[in-house]
Amino acid sequence: MRIFRQAQELQQFALETRRAGKSIALVPTMGFLHAGHASLIDIARGRADVVIVSIFVNPTQFGPGEDLDKYPRDFEHDRLVCEEHGADVIFAPEPGAMYAPDASTWVEETVLSRPLCGARRPGHFRGVATVVTKLFHLALPDVAVFGRKDAQQLLVIKRMVRDLNFPIEIVAAPLVRGADGLALSSRNRYLSEEEHQRALVLSRSLRAAKPALEEAGISAAPAIIAAIRHEIEAAGGHVDYVEALDVDTLAEPTETTREVLLALAAYFGSTRLIDNELVQVKK
């Protein structure tokens, strides 16, 4: 397995790989890899000749007062996970190797990035779209794998790839949960044992809401959302949002809505967690 720290090294490698007729799969990550990331690498491994995992805590997607400085990092652990899951390359640049000090070009999706996390974290998806574009230009992948846990991110990236004609297939990987139901996230590391136990309400309430919404239809969404909010607050969490939106538009569902993204964000202590379920809408 090779490790590149410089953008040019990766791009040169990717150009040579493509010239040799080999396909490339990219797994973009911010490191501190867990079983969810490992599943993305496994999927990538099954999709291309060469698997590149990027590990980069991207400063431009963090807002002021967010956890950029304390975001967990453990390169040696990440290296082992990548090796065990058959990655060929790790790209782990320093911020200075990714952004010129006077960088002034951004990529911004302007519809799907607006609600949910976009409304609470201004500039977040602009940072994500920009760094993912840069990673695409450097790794030149045929396929890139993203997890469904970051459902809005996945939708924004898919829209960007469509709108900007990237010749890249975006593969959506299933959300991975721990045995207790908590969606795996590098940020789970911040939770105390007690907060972790309290946070189980997120997956529990979504799991209960899914069949209820499927059965009762979208008119029941406000009551179901209120129930989820109540359960989270009762468990000691602080709700950031709970919303049920049309998965194609991320707008309020209409009579043409086929599937709803039931998405939430909540704080346990100072840790902000997200989770979601996709729900088929009864016609």
Ligand code: PAF
């Ligand atoms: O999902 C993440 O870890 C990040 O948002 C990503 C896609 C690697 C971009 O920095």
